[in-house]
Every structure is written in C-alpha cells, then in structure tokens.
Amino acid sequence: MSASDHPFHRLTPAFVMDAVESRGYRCDCRTLALNSYENRVYQVGIEEGQPLIAKFYRPGRWSDAQIIEEHEFSRELAEHDLPVVAPLADAKDNTLSHFDGFRFTLYPRKGGHAPEFDNLDNLLIMGRLLGRMHRIGALRPFEHRPQLTSADFGHAAANWIAKHFIPDEYRDNYRALTRDLLQGIDQLMAEGAPRLIRTHGDCHAGNVLWRDEAPHLVDLDDARMAPAVQDIWMMLSGDRPRQLAQLSEIIEGYNEFHSFNPTELRLIEALRSLRIIHHSAWLAHRWKDPAFPTAFPWFNTPRFWDEHILELREQIAALREPPLQLI
Template identity: 75%
Template structure:
C-alpha cells in the first residue's frame, strides 16, 4: 500500500465532524489534531458545549471485542472512583461507534500538565493510584486483550526487523545479539513465574495528566495482561540510587492498597528489553503510514541501527546486574 492510499488519509475535517455528528452532536467547525501516532485523535468543538475528544482507531490493530474490553476496564475503574478519563457511553450503553469504515470513541476533554516525578510526594500519590488500579485489575483477567509476553513483544519483533528492515551489514550482529537476549529473557521469566493482571500497559508521563493536585490516567489503548511492575518501571529515571529512592516512594503508596511483590523488580530490565525490541518493530510495521516517516525520519538509517545494536549490548549487560532494591 503506498503512502497516499493509507486509510488515515480519509480522515479529513469534514469526515471527522460528520462522524461526531452521527452520534447526535453538533460541531462548530473547530477541529484540532492532537499528538497521537498509533491512532488519530482530535479535539472537536461542540456548539454550546465543551469540546469533545474523538479517537479514531487504527484499522486492523484491535478487534471490536478488544476495544470494548478496554472501555469496560476504564469504566470499571471509574466506578471505583479512580481518576481515569473514560469514553462516553451513549443511551444504549455503547462506547465504540462506526462511521465510514472507521471505528471511533468519544471522550470528555480534560486539561492538566505533565507530572513532576522529582517530587517524592507525587510518586507516593502515583503509587497509591496504581495500587488501587491493580487491586481492581487483579480481580479478573482480560478475555480478549493479549498478554505482554516474550512471543509478541520479543520474538515476533525480532522476526519483523530481521526479515524486512535491518540492512545486511547489521543483520548478523542483530541476530546474534537478539538470540542471546531472548534466551536470557526467557530464563528470567521462567524463573520468576510472574503473576499477570490487568494493567494500564503504557504508564509513562505522557499518559498522565496532573490537575487538581492529583494524577489522571488517560489512553488505556495498550491495556493488557502483564506483571504489575509494567505500570511502575517507566516512572523511574536517573542513576541507580535515584531509581531506588523513587521506587521506595511509589511502593510505599502502592502497598497501602495492593501488595507489591518484590520479586517483580527482577523483571524491570526484562520489560525494558521487550519495549526496546517492540518499539523498533512498531516503527517498522507502521512505516506505510505517512506520519511515521515524517516524525521518525531517523528510523531505518545506518546510524539508528548502529545505536540500536549498542543499546541491545548494554541491555544484555543490564540483565546481569542485580535488580533494584526497596530501601
């Protein structure tokens, strides 16, 4: 499929407003494209009312059942008074809508700013929120949404890159490194035997809005079954001593609502490795979307592959280091 044939090219302002108006709203012709790559997200002005956020899902990524299950998880969290931005529910109980071959959902607009994780109190608050979320997430599994596992994030990612993208000059090194890396990840996961629960899945600063002195979670598009620490490790940064201190604040708040298993700390570098592999494959799989070559022009260049191979070497070394500790 050539770039000018990509499905998202059909999402013109008129199409977007027609889709929103098909749900009974009247648009005021103001549309603003928001930052999103996997899907397409827009702020839509509504006559005599607050703007709405319209999220158009990437064709072929999720099934209807998987999207609805994510929506139901959001609404379940809201029912327990967690600050999660959930989709609007129509009079018939639906949250997922269809228009012109696309699937979309509508959300209330919520303001806020990026969280400041340098403040221990904020990390304590985030820990409490995640403890509450995981306490609910552990009550039952997802039925339709997948696991974050070695096959989907690891082996499948390596297969995509090695067969279709990486230049021949780098391929042998890449295959040798990823073979060693995947073997190490497999051994650690097998020994850890982690518990998989429903999680946010992509809990980084960009998916957290801080307002009214509290965090609000947005965009559960990557929600899946995963170890609890998946929602924690992306909030850690800096040197090891700093990460240990950050972790202590998060887990102190977390344990007020749900018991964190210290054995999952061994999984942080495993999950970081899988995210690295998956990110490269994600870019490769989306390269026919014109947005990706435009915004990620550095991908698939000799410099990128050289740096990526170096990162993989460093990650293999990181897996051999002792895990972070609760202090």
C-alpha cells in the same frame, strides 16, 4: 491493504465532524489534530458544550471485543472513583461507534500538564493511584485482550525486523544480540512466572495528566494482562541510587492499597528490553504511514541502528546486574 497502509488521509475535518455528529452532537466546525500515531485523535468543538476528544482506531490492530474490553476496564476504574478518562457512552450505552469504515470513540476533554516524576512526592501519589488500579485489575482477567509476552514483544518483533527491515550490514549483529538478549529474558520470565493482572500497559509520563495536584490516567489503548511492575518501571529514571529512591516512594504508596510482590523487580530490565525491541518493530511496521517518517525522522538511519545495537548490548549487561531491591 495492510493496517499500516490504511488511508488515514480520509479523516478530513469534515469527515471527523460527520462521525461525531452521527453520535448526536452538533459540531461548531473547530477541529484540532492531537499528537497520536498508532491511532488518530482530534479535539472537536461542540455547539453549546465543551469540546470532545474523538479517537479513530487504526484498522486491523484490535478487534471490537478487545476495544470494548478496554473501555469496560476504564469505566470500571472510573466507577471506583479513580481519576481515569473513560469513554462516553451513547443512548444505548455503547462506547464504540462505527462510521464509514472507521471505528471511533468519544471522550470528554480533560486538561492537565505533564507529570514531574523527578519529584518524589509525586511518585508517592502515583504509587497510590497504581495500587488502587491494580487492586481492581486483579479482580478478574481480560478475556479478549492479550498478555505481554516475550514471544510477541520480543521474538516475533526481532524476527520481523531481521527479515524485513534492518539494513544488511547490521543484520548478523542484530540477530546475535537479540538471540542472546531474548534467551536471558525467557529465562528470567520462566523463573517463577509472575501473576498477570489487568494493567494500563503503557504507563509513561505521556499517558498521565497532572491537574488539581493529582495524576489522571489517559489512553489505555495498550491495556493487557501483565505483571504489576509493568505499570511501575517506566516511571524510573537516572542512576541506580536515584531509581531506588523513586521505587521506594512508588511502592510505599502502592502498598497502601494493594500488596506489591517484590520478586517482580527482577523483571524490570527484561520488560525494558522487550519494549526496546518491540518499539523498533512498531516503527518499522508503521513506516508506510506518512505520519511516521515525519514524526520519527531519526528512525532507520545509520546513526539509529548504531545506537540501537549499542542499546541491545547494554541491555544484555543490565540483565546480568542484580535487580533493584526495596530499601
């Protein structure tokens, strides 16, 4: 049985509460499933205490060492007073627990609302947070977690889609487009290879909670070695002048705590392209998980593949455009 087929349906409310109580807590029988697809996440009520968040990991994706290293990074950031939701440790200072074939972690529940990244003042604040995080992330590398590479996020993902998933009528076009796109990405990434540091890896609005007029980072599940700009480009949106204004605010705040290398800006469209290719492969790999067709009904339809092919063409053109430059 592959990781994609793993029976997450075993995670009934009773199972979830039994797992949480194995950590020494007493549940009050309130459980609420939260939006999560790669893993499964629940809010669990605790007697005479605040609810906890229980995260059950998809089997086969990460090793124990990789998960623990992510936890250690979160805790390191929290120890330096960064607003990161770090995992809770047990009496033996372990953050990763095992229960009846599943691995899980507990977190404190933290409220907040979605960030307003169209507010330039908020982007200045986010830049400061990322600068602080990367200053710590640059101190030493991950030993177990992977690097963000075109081999994994691009070539392997595109080859799998072409061989195993895409409808026949789109296959030749898809192969040709991804070949040309990845050739451009490889060339960009080979020209003065950027310094890789420990990053959040998936720093989009859905992984930021805003409360008390400040951002709080959550879900470092995709933390990996990557260029610093990987944690910046997903906050950019709109036309080129708008992105330049956004970027200026982010980097101004960033540079207050850590020096950003502006040559990394040439990688933005390459990283965006890799995310587009990898995301479609991620959906395809997980399509047998019943949560995915329900959550992503638009995927694997003729309209999706038409738009995906067009998106790949647009990314080839974007790679040929001059990169964003700081004002």
